[in-house]
Amino acid sequence: MFRRLPESDTATLRFKIDGRPATGRAGESVAAAMLAAGVVTCRTTPIGGQKRAPYCLMGVCFECLVTIDGIGNRQACLIPLTEGMDIRSQDGARDMAGEPVTEAAP
Incomplete structure (x- = not known):
């Protein structure tokens, strides 16, 4: 669905998305690397x-929130991809420490 521009001389970076290995290019945002790797849900x-x-890809909408290297609620469109990143999709609500909320507050 998403394609990168023709090959360039930028470095290839290895990272993981939800535990699966993937590659991206130096200079790409996490959101762009995820889309190019076929992962469309953040x-x-x-x-x-x-x-x-990802919707706006410029930090306005907050639709691209992911967990990066154990830190939740990161905007994937604003974070540059780096070698060895561990990117995780977020499911549902998170508390202030980034842990899933298991029960609704009274």
């Missing part, structure tokens, strides 16, 4: 569990 919504994907 997170699910807290209520209803609808799948969400």
Whole structure:
């Protein structure tokens, strides 16, 4: 679905998406690397569990929130890809420490 521009002389970077190995290019955002690797869903919504994907790709909409190297709620469109990154999709609501919320607050 998404294709990169023709090959360039930029460095190839290895990273993981939800535990699966992938490659990207130096200078790409995490969101661009995910889309090029065929991963279009970054997170699910807290209520209803609808799948969400990068939308604006400029940091305005917050649809591309992912966990990067154990830190949750990172905007994938604003974070440059680096070698060895561990990127995880987010499912539903998160507490302030980035842990999934298992019960609704009273």
